[in-house]
Amino acid sequence: MRIGFLGGTGIEGKGLALRFAASGGSVVLGSRSEERAQAAAREYNELLGSPLIRGMVNREMLAASEIVFLTVPYEHAVPAIESCRSDFSNGQILVDVTVPMVFREGRAEYVEQEAGSNAELLAKYVPKHVPLVAAFKTIPAHILAEREIELNCDIFVCGDIKEAREKVMEAARMIPTLRPLDAGLLRMARTLERMTVLAVNLNRRYKKKGARFRIEGF
Amino acid sequence: MRIGFLGGTGIEGKGLALRFAASGGSVVLGSRSEERAQAAAREYNELLGSPLIRGMVNREMLAASEIVFLTVPYEHAVPAIESCRSDFSNGQILVDVTVPMVFREGRAEYVEQEAGSNAELLAKYVPKHVPLVAAFKTIPAHILAEREIELNCDIFVCGDIKEAREKVMEAARMIPTLRPLDAGLLRMARTLERMTVLAVNLNRRYKKKGARFRIEGF
Numbered sequence: 001m002r003i004g005f006l007g008g009t010g011i012e013g014k015g016l017a018l019r020f021a022a023s024g025g026s027v028v029l030g031s032r033s034e035e036r037a038q039a040a041a042r043e044y045n046e047l048l049g050s051p052l053i054r055g056m057v058n059r060e061m062l063a064a065s066e067i068v069f070l071t072v073p074y075e076h077a078v079p080a081i082e083s084c085r086s087d088f089s090n091g092q093i094l095v096d097v098t099v100p101m102v103f104r105e106g107r108a109e110y111v112e113q114e115a116g117s118n119a120e121l122l123a124k125y126v127p128k129h130v131p132l133v134a135a136f137k138t139i140p141a142h143i144l145a146e147r148e149i150e151l152n153c154d155i156f157v158c159g160d161i162k163e164a165r166e167k168v169m170e171a172a173r174m175i176p177t178l179r180p181l182d183a184g185l186l187r188m189a190r191t192l193e194r195m196t197v198l199a200v201n202l203n204r205r206y207k208k209k210g211a212r213f214r215i216e217g218f
Numbered sequence: 219m220r221i222g223f224l225g226g227t228g229i230e231g232k233g234l235a236l237r238f239a240a241s242g243g244s245v246v247l248g249s250r251s252e253e254r255a256q257a258a259a260r261e262y263n264e265l266l267g268s269p270l271i272r273g274m275v276n277r278e279m280l281a282a283s284e285i286v287f288l289t290v291p292y293e294h295a296v297p298a299i300e301s302c303r304s305d306f307s308n309g310q311i312l313v314d315v316t317v318p319m320v321f322r323e324g325r326a327e328y329v330e331q332e333a334g335s336n337a338e339l340l341a342k343y344v345p346k347h348v349p350l351v352a353a354f355k356t357i358p359a360h361i362l363a364e365r366e367i368e369l370n371c372d373i374f375v376c377g378d379i380k381e382a383r384e385k386v387m388e389a390a391r392m393i394p395t396l397r398p399l400d401a402g403l404l405r406m407a408r409t410l411e412r413m414t415v416l417a418v419n420l421n422r423r424y425k426k427k428g429a430r431f432r433i434e435g436f
Contacts, residue, residue: 107402110409143435153434156416184325184419191328191412198374198409201402202433210435215420216371217361217428 004065009040013071015144030061074098119189131164134189156183222283227258231289233362248279292316337407349382352407376406
Protein backbone atom coordinates (compact mmCIF):
# COMPACT_ATOMS: atom_id res chain seq x y z
CA MET A 1 0.00 0.00 0.00
CA ARG A 2 1.28 3.45 -0.95
CA ILE A 3 1.08 5.66 2.12
CA GLY A 4 1.97 9.34 2.22
CA PHE A 5 2.36 11.82 5.03
CA LEU A 6 1.29 15.40 4.56
CA GLY A 7 3.52 17.30 6.95
CA GLY A 8 5.40 14.11 7.58
CA THR A 9 8.48 15.36 9.35
CA GLY A 10 7.11 15.85 12.87
CA ILE A 11 6.39 13.50 15.77
CA GLU A 12 2.77 13.19 14.64
CA GLY A 13 3.73 11.09 11.65
CA LYS A 14 6.94 9.46 12.80
CA GLY A 15 5.55 6.37 14.48
CA LEU A 16 3.01 5.65 11.77
CA ALA A 17 5.62 6.06 9.04
CA LEU A 18 8.04 3.74 10.83
CA ARG A 19 5.45 1.11 11.57
CA PHE A 20 3.91 1.14 8.08
CA ALA A 21 7.33 0.95 6.46
CA ALA A 22 8.42 -1.88 8.74
CA SER A 23 5.20 -3.72 7.80
CA GLY A 24 5.86 -3.53 4.08
CA GLY A 25 4.04 -0.32 3.19
CA SER A 26 5.51 2.01 0.58
CA VAL A 27 5.95 5.17 2.65
CA VAL A 28 6.57 8.70 1.43
CA LEU A 29 7.11 11.65 3.74
CA GLY A 30 5.85 14.92 2.34
CA SER A 31 6.93 18.40 3.36
CA ARG A 32 6.86 21.89 1.90
CA SER A 33 10.65 21.52 1.78
CA GLU A 34 12.11 18.60 -0.18
CA GLU A 35 15.26 18.89 1.88
CA ARG A 36 13.38 18.54 5.16
CA ALA A 37 11.39 15.61 3.83
CA GLN A 38 14.53 13.81 2.74
CA ALA A 39 16.33 14.54 6.00
CA ALA A 40 13.43 13.02 7.96
CA ALA A 41 13.36 10.03 5.61
CA ARG A 42 17.09 9.47 6.18
CA GLU A 43 16.61 9.67 9.94
CA TYR A 44 13.73 7.19 9.90
CA ASN A 45 15.57 4.84 7.54
CA GLU A 46 18.47 4.74 9.97
CA LEU A 47 16.09 3.67 12.69
CA LEU A 48 14.67 1.04 10.36
CA GLY A 49 18.12 -0.08 9.24
CA SER A 50 16.94 -0.03 5.64
CA PRO A 51 16.11 2.67 3.03
CA LEU A 52 12.38 2.00 3.03
CA ILE A 53 11.04 5.54 3.33
CA ARG A 54 11.34 8.33 0.76
CA GLY A 55 11.04 12.10 1.22
CA MET A 56 9.38 14.43 -1.32
CA VAL A 57 7.68 17.79 -1.55
CA ASN A 58 4.00 17.47 -0.68
CA ARG A 59 2.89 17.73 -4.31
CA GLU A 60 4.99 14.75 -5.35
CA MET A 61 4.08 12.81 -2.24
CA LEU A 62 0.40 13.31 -3.13
CA ALA A 63 1.00 12.04 -6.66
CA ALA A 64 2.57 8.89 -5.19
CA SER A 65 0.08 7.98 -2.44
CA GLU A 66 -3.22 6.13 -2.15
CA ILE A 67 -3.73 7.05 1.48
CA VAL A 68 -2.46 10.35 2.82
CA PHE A 69 -2.07 10.91 6.55
CA LEU A 70 -2.38 14.48 7.67
CA THR A 71 0.19 14.59 10.45
CA VAL A 72 0.61 18.18 11.52
CA PRO A 73 -0.26 19.92 14.78
CA TYR A 74 -4.03 20.50 14.77
CA GLU A 75 -3.80 24.25 14.30
CA HIS A 76 -1.80 23.79 11.09
CA ALA A 77 -4.20 21.32 9.55
CA VAL A 78 -6.38 23.75 7.59
CA PRO A 79 -3.42 25.65 6.05
CA ALA A 80 -1.72 22.32 5.24
CA ILE A 81 -4.77 21.19 3.28
CA GLU A 82 -5.22 24.56 1.60
CA SER A 83 -1.59 24.64 0.50
CA CYS A 84 -2.05 21.59 -1.71
CA ARG A 85 -5.76 21.48 -2.35
CA SER A 86 -5.32 21.18 -6.12
CA ASP A 87 -2.76 18.36 -5.84
CA PHE A 88 -5.12 15.70 -4.49
CA SER A 89 -6.23 13.12 -7.00
CA ASN A 90 -9.41 11.10 -7.39
CA GLY A 91 -9.70 8.05 -5.20
CA GLN A 92 -7.12 9.31 -2.77
CA ILE A 93 -8.09 9.16 0.91
CA LEU A 94 -7.06 11.77 3.45
CA VAL A 95 -6.69 10.54 7.03
CA ASP A 96 -6.92 13.08 9.80
CA VAL A 97 -5.11 12.09 13.00
CA THR A 98 -5.14 15.53 14.64
CA VAL A 99 -6.44 16.28 18.12
CA PRO A 100 -7.19 19.84 19.20
CA MET A 101 -5.69 19.86 22.67
CA VAL A 102 -3.86 22.35 24.88
CA PHE A 103 -2.17 22.03 28.24
CA ARG A 104 -3.42 24.28 31.01
CA GLU A 105 -2.83 24.09 34.76
CA GLY A 106 -1.05 20.78 34.47
CA ARG A 107 -3.71 19.02 32.49
CA ALA A 108 -4.74 18.47 28.92
CA GLU A 109 -7.86 20.22 27.70
CA TYR A 110 -9.89 19.65 24.59
CA VAL A 111 -10.14 22.76 22.45
CA GLU A 112 -13.86 22.93 21.71
CA GLN A 113 -14.53 23.21 17.98
CA GLU A 114 -17.46 25.08 16.51
CA ALA A 115 -17.66 22.38 13.82
CA GLY A 116 -17.92 19.76 16.59
CA SER A 117 -14.46 18.31 16.01
CA ASN A 118 -11.30 19.15 14.15
CA ALA A 119 -12.11 16.42 11.62
CA GLU A 120 -15.45 18.08 10.84
CA LEU A 121 -13.72 21.43 10.48
CA LEU A 122 -11.23 19.93 8.00
CA ALA A 123 -14.08 18.38 6.03
CA LYS A 124 -15.02 21.90 4.93
CA TYR A 125 -11.59 22.37 3.32
CA VAL A 126 -10.89 18.97 1.78
CA PRO A 127 -11.72 18.75 -1.95
CA LYS A 128 -15.10 17.09 -2.55
CA HIS A 129 -13.60 14.15 -4.44
CA VAL A 130 -11.30 13.20 -1.55
CA PRO A 131 -12.92 11.15 1.23
CA LEU A 132 -11.86 12.29 4.68
CA VAL A 133 -11.37 9.66 7.36
CA ALA A 134 -10.53 10.29 11.00
CA ALA A 135 -8.41 7.57 12.55
CA PHE A 136 -5.49 6.84 14.86
CA LYS A 137 -6.61 9.80 16.94
CA THR A 138 -6.77 7.92 20.22
CA ILE A 139 -3.28 6.49 20.15
CA PRO A 140 -0.60 8.94 21.25
CA ALA A 141 2.15 9.76 18.73
CA HIS A 142 4.95 8.93 21.16
CA ILE A 143 3.62 5.39 21.65
CA LEU A 144 3.50 4.81 17.92
CA ALA A 145 7.03 6.17 17.66
CA GLU A 146 8.44 3.79 20.28
CA ARG A 147 8.56 0.76 18.08
CA GLU A 148 9.49 -1.68 20.82
CA ILE A 149 6.05 -1.12 22.38
CA GLU A 150 3.50 -3.74 21.34
CA LEU A 151 0.42 -1.65 20.69
CA ASN A 152 -2.11 -4.27 21.75
CA CYS A 153 -5.00 -1.84 21.43
CA ASP A 154 -7.83 -0.69 19.20
CA ILE A 155 -8.09 2.32 16.99
CA PHE A 156 -11.35 3.79 15.79
CA VAL A 157 -11.97 4.77 12.22
CA CYS A 158 -14.74 7.14 11.19
CA GLY A 159 -15.76 8.94 8.04
CA ASP A 160 -18.83 9.38 5.90
CA ILE A 161 -17.69 7.06 3.08
CA LYS A 162 -17.72 3.41 4.06
CA GLU A 163 -15.25 2.28 1.39
CA ALA A 164 -12.74 4.87 2.57
CA ARG A 165 -13.07 3.70 6.18
CA GLU A 166 -12.50 0.14 5.02
CA LYS A 167 -9.39 1.06 3.08
CA VAL A 168 -7.94 2.82 6.12
CA MET A 169 -8.80 -0.16 8.30
CA GLU A 170 -7.03 -2.39 5.81
CA ALA A 171 -3.95 -0.19 6.16
CA ALA A 172 -4.19 -0.23 9.96
CA ARG A 173 -4.27 -4.04 9.94
CA MET A 174 -0.75 -4.01 8.52
CA ILE A 175 0.46 -2.91 11.96
CA PRO A 176 0.80 -5.87 14.33
CA THR A 177 -1.42 -6.04 17.46
CA LEU A 178 -3.42 -3.03 16.35
CA ARG A 179 -7.11 -3.63 15.73
CA PRO A 180 -9.07 -1.07 13.72
CA LEU A 181 -12.77 -0.75 14.52
CA ASP A 182 -15.33 0.97 12.32
CA ALA A 183 -16.77 3.83 14.35
CA GLY A 184 -19.18 5.11 11.70
CA LEU A 185 -19.77 8.65 10.50
CA LEU A 186 -17.21 11.44 10.62
CA ARG A 187 -18.94 13.19 13.48
CA MET A 188 -17.81 10.36 15.77
CA ALA A 189 -14.51 12.22 15.68
CA ARG A 190 -16.03 14.37 18.44
CA THR A 191 -15.72 11.35 20.66
CA LEU A 192 -12.35 10.14 19.40
CA GLU A 193 -10.62 13.50 19.78
CA ARG A 194 -11.88 13.85 23.32
CA MET A 195 -10.81 10.30 24.22
CA THR A 196 -7.24 11.28 23.50
CA VAL A 197 -7.46 14.06 26.05
CA LEU A 198 -8.78 11.53 28.57
CA ALA A 199 -5.85 9.21 27.85
CA VAL A 200 -3.30 12.02 28.20
CA ASN A 201 -4.79 13.09 31.52
CA LEU A 202 -4.85 9.51 32.81
CA ASN A 203 -1.15 9.27 31.97
CA ARG A 204 -0.42 12.47 33.88
CA ARG A 205 -2.51 11.54 36.89
CA TYR A 206 -1.20 8.00 37.20
CA LYS A 207 2.37 8.83 36.13
CA LYS A 208 2.24 6.46 33.18
CA LYS A 209 2.93 7.04 29.53
CA GLY A 210 1.11 4.46 27.51
CA ALA A 211 -2.66 4.88 28.04
CA ARG A 212 -4.58 3.68 25.00
CA PHE A 213 -7.94 2.08 24.44
CA ARG A 214 -9.14 -1.47 24.03
CA ILE A 215 -12.70 -2.56 23.58
CA GLU A 216 -13.48 -5.45 25.88
CA GLY A 217 -16.27 -7.88 25.03
CA PHE A 218 -15.31 -8.00 21.34
CA MET B 219 -21.00 1.18 52.25
CA ARG B 220 -24.56 2.54 52.17
CA ILE B 221 -25.60 2.94 48.56
CA GLY B 222 -28.89 4.37 47.38
CA PHE B 223 -30.55 4.57 44.00
CA LEU B 224 -32.61 7.60 43.08
CA GLY B 225 -35.08 6.24 40.57
CA GLY B 226 -33.83 2.80 41.37
CA THR B 227 -36.49 0.63 39.78
CA GLY B 228 -35.40 0.75 36.13
CA ILE B 229 -32.74 -1.05 34.10
CA GLU B 230 -30.33 1.85 34.67
CA GLY B 231 -29.86 0.93 38.32
CA LYS B 232 -30.56 -2.79 38.30
CA GLY B 233 -27.08 -4.10 37.54
CA LEU B 234 -25.32 -1.73 39.91
CA ALA B 235 -27.76 -2.52 42.71
CA LEU B 236 -27.32 -6.26 42.22
CA ARG B 237 -23.55 -6.09 41.98
CA PHE B 238 -23.13 -3.78 44.96
CA ALA B 239 -25.48 -5.88 47.09
CA ALA B 240 -23.70 -9.10 46.09
CA SER B 241 -20.40 -7.45 47.08
CA GLY B 242 -21.54 -6.58 50.58
CA GLY B 243 -22.90 -3.08 50.03
CA SER B 244 -26.00 -1.96 51.91
CA VAL B 245 -28.30 -1.15 49.00
CA VAL B 246 -31.53 0.84 49.05
CA LEU B 247 -33.71 1.37 46.01
CA GLY B 248 -35.56 4.68 46.02
CA SER B 249 -38.69 5.55 44.10
CA ARG B 250 -41.47 8.09 44.26
CA SER B 251 -43.68 5.12 45.12
CA GLU B 252 -42.74 3.00 48.12
CA GLU B 253 -44.70 0.13 46.62
CA ARG B 254 -42.72 0.21 43.40
CA ALA B 255 -39.43 0.44 45.28
CA GLN B 256 -40.32 -2.57 47.39
CA ALA B 257 -41.50 -4.58 44.40
CA ALA B 258 -38.18 -3.95 42.63
CA ALA B 259 -36.28 -4.83 45.82
CA ARG B 260 -38.19 -8.12 46.05
CA GLU B 261 -37.43 -8.91 42.41
CA TYR B 262 -33.72 -8.19 42.82
CA ASN B 263 -33.55 -10.14 46.09
CA GLU B 264 -34.97 -13.17 44.33
CA LEU B 265 -32.19 -12.91 41.78
CA LEU B 266 -29.68 -12.60 44.61
CA GLY B 267 -31.28 -15.44 46.56
CA SER B 268 -31.11 -13.34 49.71
CA PRO B 269 -32.99 -10.30 51.11
CA LEU B 270 -30.07 -7.88 50.74
CA ILE B 271 -31.80 -4.94 49.05
CA ARG B 272 -34.46 -2.68 50.54
CA GLY B 273 -37.00 -0.44 48.83
CA MET B 274 -38.06 2.99 50.14
CA VAL B 275 -39.48 6.27 48.96
CA ASN B 276 -36.73 8.55 47.67
CA ARG B 277 -36.77 10.75 50.79
CA GLU B 278 -36.07 7.78 53.09
CA MET B 279 -33.54 6.32 50.69
CA LEU B 280 -31.68 9.64 50.79
CA ALA B 281 -31.66 9.62 54.58
CA ALA B 282 -30.10 6.14 54.52
CA SER B 283 -27.38 6.55 51.86
CA GLU B 284 -23.81 7.84 51.68
CA ILE B 285 -23.60 7.54 47.92
CA VAL B 286 -26.67 8.06 45.77
CA PHE B 287 -26.76 6.84 42.20
CA LEU B 288 -29.03 8.77 39.91
CA THR B 289 -30.35 5.99 37.69
CA VAL B 290 -33.14 7.39 35.57
CA PRO B 291 -33.34 7.95 31.81
CA TYR B 292 -31.32 11.09 31.03
CA GLU B 293 -34.33 13.26 30.25
CA HIS B 294 -35.80 12.57 33.70
CA ALA B 295 -32.63 13.44 35.57
CA VAL B 296 -33.36 17.12 36.25
CA PRO B 297 -36.93 16.54 37.51
CA ALA B 298 -35.69 13.63 39.64
CA ILE B 299 -33.17 15.88 41.37
CA GLU B 300 -35.65 18.73 41.73
CA SER B 301 -38.25 16.44 43.30
CA CYS B 302 -36.02 15.76 46.30
CA ARG B 303 -33.63 18.68 46.35
CA SER B 304 -34.26 19.42 50.00
CA ASP B 305 -33.80 15.82 51.10
CA PHE B 306 -30.07 15.59 50.36
CA SER B 307 -27.81 15.74 53.37
CA ASN B 308 -24.31 17.08 53.90
CA GLY B 309 -21.51 14.79 52.84
CA GLN B 310 -23.74 12.78 50.58
CA ILE B 311 -22.43 12.19 47.06
CA LEU B 312 -24.63 12.09 43.99
CA VAL B 313 -23.40 9.90 41.13
CA ASP B 314 -24.73 10.61 37.66
CA VAL B 315 -24.65 7.62 35.32
CA THR B 316 -26.93 9.08 32.64
CA VAL B 317 -26.09 9.31 28.94
CA PRO B 318 -28.09 11.58 26.63
CA MET B 319 -28.53 9.30 23.63
CA VAL B 320 -31.21 8.64 21.04
CA PHE B 321 -31.54 6.06 18.30
CA ARG B 322 -31.97 7.35 14.77
CA GLU B 323 -31.64 5.54 11.44
CA GLY B 324 -30.34 2.41 13.11
CA ARG B 325 -27.61 4.05 15.09
CA ALA B 326 -27.11 5.70 18.44
CA GLU B 327 -26.55 9.44 18.50
CA TYR B 328 -25.32 11.66 21.27
CA VAL B 329 -27.81 14.36 22.17
CA GLU B 330 -25.66 17.48 22.21
CA GLN B 331 -26.02 19.39 25.47
CA GLU B 332 -25.76 23.14 25.76
CA ALA B 333 -24.03 22.64 29.11
CA GLY B 334 -21.47 20.38 27.39
CA SER B 335 -22.72 17.17 28.96
CA ASN B 336 -25.70 15.93 30.90
CA ALA B 337 -23.53 15.80 34.03
CA GLU B 338 -22.73 19.50 33.68
CA LEU B 339 -26.41 20.28 33.17
CA LEU B 340 -27.29 18.39 36.35
CA ALA B 341 -24.59 20.27 38.26
CA LYS B 342 -26.78 23.37 37.97
CA TYR B 343 -29.60 21.64 39.85
CA VAL B 344 -27.78 19.67 42.53
CA PRO B 345 -27.66 21.39 45.95
CA LYS B 346 -24.32 23.15 46.51
CA HIS B 347 -23.40 20.96 49.50
CA VAL B 348 -23.74 17.75 47.48
CA PRO B 349 -20.72 16.84 45.33
CA LEU B 350 -21.73 15.55 41.91
CA VAL B 351 -19.66 12.77 40.38
CA ALA B 352 -20.10 11.28 36.92
CA ALA B 353 -19.20 7.61 36.72
CA PHE B 354 -20.21 4.25 35.27
CA LYS B 355 -21.35 6.09 32.18
CA THR B 356 -19.33 4.02 29.74
CA ILE B 357 -20.53 0.62 30.84
CA PRO B 358 -23.93 -0.33 29.43
CA ALA B 359 -26.72 -1.03 31.93
CA HIS B 360 -27.53 -4.40 30.39
CA ILE B 361 -23.97 -5.64 30.91
CA LEU B 362 -24.05 -4.64 34.56
CA ALA B 363 -27.38 -6.40 34.88
CA GLU B 364 -26.12 -9.70 33.47
CA ARG B 365 -24.28 -10.79 36.55
CA GLU B 366 -22.65 -13.82 34.97
CA ILE B 367 -20.59 -11.45 32.79
CA GLU B 368 -17.16 -10.72 34.22
CA LEU B 369 -16.79 -7.02 33.65
CA ASN B 370 -13.03 -7.01 33.14
CA CYS B 371 -13.00 -3.34 32.16
CA ASP B 372 -12.39 0.17 33.40
CA ILE B 373 -14.81 2.86 34.39
CA PHE B 374 -13.97 6.52 34.49
CA VAL B 375 -14.86 8.76 37.41
CA CYS B 376 -15.00 12.53 37.12
CA GLY B 377 -16.17 15.40 39.28
CA ASP B 378 -14.84 18.66 40.65
CA ILE B 379 -14.30 17.40 44.22
CA LYS B 380 -11.41 14.98 44.53
CA GLU B 381 -12.60 13.36 47.79
CA ALA B 382 -15.95 12.62 46.21
CA ARG B 383 -14.31 10.98 43.20
CA GLU B 384 -12.20 8.87 45.56
CA LYS B 385 -15.22 7.74 47.53
CA VAL B 386 -17.00 6.67 44.36
CA MET B 387 -13.86 4.84 43.19
CA GLU B 388 -13.75 3.08 46.54
CA ALA B 389 -17.33 1.94 45.96
CA ALA B 390 -16.54 0.83 42.41
CA ARG B 391 -13.67 -1.31 43.66
CA MET B 392 -16.20 -3.44 45.54
CA ILE B 393 -17.26 -4.85 42.18
CA PRO B 394 -14.90 -7.62 41.02
CA THR B 395 -12.83 -7.11 37.83
CA LEU B 396 -13.96 -3.49 37.52
CA ARG B 397 -11.21 -0.89 37.72
CA PRO B 398 -12.16 2.72 38.42
CA LEU B 399 -9.87 5.39 36.99
CA ASP B 400 -9.82 9.02 38.05
CA ALA B 401 -10.71 11.09 34.98
CA GLY B 402 -10.52 14.50 36.63
CA LEU B 403 -12.97 17.39 36.47
CA LEU B 404 -16.69 17.05 35.83
CA ARG B 405 -16.40 18.38 32.31
CA MET B 406 -14.65 15.15 31.30
CA ALA B 407 -18.21 13.81 31.29
CA ARG B 408 -18.38 15.26 27.76
CA THR B 409 -15.99 12.52 26.77
CA LEU B 410 -17.47 9.73 28.87
CA GLU B 411 -21.04 10.27 27.67
CA ARG B 412 -19.91 10.21 24.06
CA MET B 413 -17.83 7.07 24.58
CA THR B 414 -21.00 5.21 25.48
CA VAL B 415 -22.52 6.13 22.14
CA LEU B 416 -19.38 4.82 20.45
CA ALA B 417 -19.67 1.53 22.36
CA VAL B 418 -23.35 1.13 21.49
CA ASN B 419 -22.65 1.76 17.82
CA LEU B 420 -19.76 -0.69 17.81
CA ASN B 421 -22.11 -3.31 19.26
CA ARG B 422 -24.65 -2.65 16.53
CA ARG B 423 -22.13 -2.63 13.71
CA TYR B 424 -20.31 -5.77 14.82
CA LYS B 425 -23.41 -7.57 16.10
CA LYS B 426 -22.03 -7.86 19.61
CA LYS B 427 -23.49 -6.83 22.93
CA GLY B 428 -20.71 -6.26 25.37
CA ALA B 429 -18.50 -3.40 24.15
CA ARG B 430 -16.84 -1.66 27.07
CA PHE B 431 -13.54 0.11 27.59
CA ARG B 432 -10.18 -0.91 28.97
CA ILE B 433 -7.13 1.26 29.18
CA GLU B 434 -4.11 -0.61 27.89
CA GLY B 435 -0.63 0.35 29.07
CA PHE B 436 -1.78 0.80 32.67
